[in-house]
Amino acid sequence: MLSVHAFEAAFSPAECDAIVALARQEELADAGLVKNRSDHGLRRADLAWLDEREGGGWIMERIMRLVAEANRSHFDFALTEFGESPQVARYGAERAGHFAWHSDIGEGALASRRKLTLVVQLSDPSDYEGGALELQPDSHIRTADRARGSAVLFPSFVLHRVTPVTAGERFSLSTWVHGPAFR
Template identity: 35%
Template sequence: MYVNQVFSEEECDRILASLDEDKWEEAMVGGIAGKGVFSVQKDYRSNYQQTVPVANDGFPLNRIGQEISTANSSLWRFDLDGFAEDDLPWVMNYCRVGDHNNWHVDVGQAATASRKLGFSLQLTDGTEYEGGDLAFHRIRKERGELTRKGTLVVFPAFWLHKVAPMIAGHRKSVVGWVHGPSFR
């Protein structure tokens, strides 16, 4: 797993300020209703999402892509193509008590089949909420290491992970995937 504080608090605030409060939609899951079909399944996942606003200069995706390339070069050396037009990153908003994302992997069918690396960028600091933590199966990390505002966590898309139920406060993060040729 790659963990690094990549964005400053001011840069995270810039991303948060670019969000449109009218664009939040219920988050969906794939693979339950059928191949390539995404649907709201609150037993599996409960939170809001909206696409990441990208500035004319490519911010914040250009910086995320560069950091993921660095991480991949030193840790996994996967063949990567970059972000996919039909599977762009999202801002996730865990704002209700109980909002969560059960155990899952990020690689699957259709648009998700070529996901190689997943990432999560903390936009809010872990002191602003209780619960809602990103966790990986059989991998222990200190909460503070993963919840600092501006921290980017990168991991193989086939790793089992979850977001624990929210207890209090609000957690926002950018999540997405870098794609590449099929694993062989």
């Protein structure tokens, strides 16, 4: 089983622009943690949940196709649903936007059933400094591709982080796929 699956061009640059524009239709909310907790030492970002925005159905259709293909060929996990809304995160230099090392499996009815995490790079790498998505599926830290429209899919128990953004702003799209508990 591969621990991380990369997509070179999950979304086109024009589609990335459309996703960011959709997220910006309304004011973004301060990012929290599972169970509505907040800790800016762990996570400092702004969020938009796409199921709360009109016209985003095509995004979920694309995500479902990408995840289904990658799960069949790489993970073979028992998956049952996308139980949470996809979210767009904005990590801005004015706040040193970041997300410390964490896994996406947590407390709560949905977070405890997360099986796969998908993260799509929406920003052009020249738009920001810092803000690297780093994954640690084993004893080696891997940095995700920064190319606009690229994506990574990985088991939700894999440790990962976003390093502080030191200039500009970085946008990403994240979602989770749920299923029965690992055994």
